[in-house]
Amino acid sequence: MKQCLFFLQVVATDADRGENAEITYGIERTENLDLPFNIDRNTGLITTAESLDREKFASYELSITAKDKGRDALTGICRLTVTILDVNDKTPTFALSEYRSKSLGPCNRLSYRVKM
Secondary structure, three states: OOOOOEEEEOOOOOOOOHHHHOEEEEEEOOOOOOOOEEEOOOOOEEEEOOOOOOOOOOEEEEEEEEEEOOOOOOEEEEEEEEEOOOOOOOOOOOOOOEEEEEOOOOOOOOEEEEEO
C-alpha cells in the first residue's frame, strides 16, 4: 500500500532579482539508489513516495538542491538526514508451530502441548 506523507518543507532564498532569484528544488540521486522521497520543484515540499520501514532502512541521507533560474544557474545544497522511528508492526512468532514436552521429574505432573 502506497502511503504518501508530507513531512518537511525546505526554503532557500536568493538575493538576486528576476529570474536569477527564482528557485527550483530537487533531490540529488546518489549511489544509484532510488530514494523513497519526492520534492515539489516549486514549493520545496518533501513527501514520502512510499511507506517507510525501519526494518529495511533506519535512516536516509538526502542532498537537497536549490537552483536559481539565472543564465549561468547557481545551485545551493543542504544535507538532510531522515531517521525512521520504529513502530510496533510485527507480530511475535514462534520458531515452531508445535511444541511437546513431558516431565521426567518425581512429580510427573507437568505435561504440556502447544500448537499454533
